[in-house]
Amino acid sequence: MNYYSHNxxxxxxxxxxxSLVEDAIYSRLLRRYYAEEEPIADNMxxxxxxxxxxxxxxxxxxxQILAEYFQLHEGYWRNKRADAEIAAYHVKAETAKAxxxxxxxxxxxxxxxxxxxxxxSGNDGSGENPPETGSKANQxxxxxxxxxxxxxxxxxxxxxxxxxxxxELPDWLDxxxxxxxxxDRKARRKPVTQEAARRQLQQLAAYLAEGHQPGxxxxxxxxxxxQGLYPPRVQARSGVSASRTQRLADWTDxxxxxxxxxxxxxxxxxxxxDATH
Numbered sequence: 001m002n003y004y005s006h007n008x009x010x011x012x013x014x015x016x017x018x019s020l021v022e023d024a025i026y027s028r029l030l031r032r033y034y035a036e037e038e039p040i041a042d043n044m045x046x047x048x049x050x051x052x053x054x055x056x057x058x059x060x061x062x063x064q065i066l067a068e069y070f071q072l073h074e075g076y077w078r079n080k081r082a083d084a085e086i087a088a089y090h091v092k093a094e095t096a097k098a099x100x101x102x103x104x105x106x107x108x109x110x111x112x113x114x115x116x117x118x119x120x121s122g123n124d125g126s127g128e129n130p131p132e133t134g135s136k137a138n139q140x141x142x143x144x145x146x147x148x149x150x151x152x153x154x155x156x157x158x159x160x161x162x163x164x165x166x167x168e169l170p171d172w173l174d175x176x177x178x179x180x181x182x183x184d185r186k187a188r189r190k191p192v193t194q195e196a197a198r199r200q201l202q203q204l205a206a207y208l209a210e211g212h213q214p215g216x217x218x219x220x221x222x223x224x225x226x227q228g229l230y231p232p233r234v235q236a237r238s239g240v241s242a243s244r245t246q247r248l249a250d251w252t253d254x255x256x257x258x259x260x261x262x263x264x265x266x267x268x269x270x271x272x273x274d275a276t277h
Contacts, residue, residue, distance in 0.1 A: 004034040004082075004085055004089070005085060014069075018065075019061070021058060021061050022061045022064065022065055024051075025051045025053065025058070025061055025062050025065050026065045026069060028051045028052070029047075029050070029065065029066075029069075029070075030082060032050055033079060033082045034082060034085070034086070037086050038076075039073075039077055039079070039083075040066075040070070040076060040077040041075065041076055041077075042072060042075050042076060042077060044059075044062075044063070047062060047066070048062060080208070080209065081209040083172070084172070084205040084206065084208045084209035085205070085209065087170040087171075087172060087205045087208075088201070088202045088205035088206065090170065091170060091198060091201045091202060091205070092198065092202065094168065095194075095198040162193065162194045164182045164185075164191070164192035164193075164196075164197045165178070165179045165182040167197055169201075170201070170205070172205075172208060173201070173204060174214070174215055177214060177215045177218045177219075178218070180218065180222065181200075181218045181221070181222065185227070188225070188227075190227055200228075200229055203228075203229050204217060204218075204229060207229070207231050210231075212231040212232075216231065216232060217229050217230070217231045217232075220232045
């Protein structure tokens with residue numbers, strides 16, 4: 001990859017606590033990751049050379065960055081966000097390649113050529129027949145336009161052969177989940193077009209980078225009857241309080257219990273207020 005998306009806000013939030021040296025090491029590891037389009041092999045001597053770690057302090061900082069932002073799996077250090085970005089890049093590249101094999105984007109229809117008139121004889125002796133006028137000319141023009149409209153293929157006809165359920169999928173996306181999504185769209189008479197499939201795979205890759213599993217995103221979208229892909233709105237976040245929607249739902253349930261028990265809200269003693277002073 002010669003280019004990758006760099007979200008300044010996300011990066012700043014995730015690296016504010018890093019020292020200048022640690023930030024430089026993390027940035028160099030990411031650039032190497034994207035340039036090679038593959039995880040980093042667990043070879044510390046080679047990694048130290050890649051990031052320019054010479055002193056013991058720099059080597060210790062490198063090990064700390066690997067432990068904090070990467071996961072060691074089967075001999076390779078992997079970064080979830082980088083894997084998702086690379087997967088989205090390949091989806092886009094494969095779509096562009098497929099379009100190229102078909103000759104690129106559909107060309108605009110050529111305009112009708114203007115009618116020419118010629119003949120062996122003419123009323124004025126010039127050897128050319130004058131153009132028809134009046135109702136006969138209008139009738140012939142209308143006939144030619146009608147024939148053009150009937151023979152011109154519509155965009156819908158040209159796209160009828162695409163089946164989103166048969167496209168090649170990235171490794172991180174389960175085929176059954178994707179086919180369920182395509183089938184749901186077909187059932188609602190909103191089939192996934194080729195362009196929509198490309199964009200939705202990019203969406204799923206971005207959601208995966210944010211921590212949303214593609215299967216959960218697809219299941220939520222099918223359950224909600226959405227035409228697009230949306231992750232579940234209510235999710236617990238490592239000890240952080242529930243969202244406003246969840247709190248409102250909890251309050252509603254509490255109120256139902258109170259009304260069902262004795263018919264009116266319970267009174268709660270708030271203490272005695274002395275108003276004599």
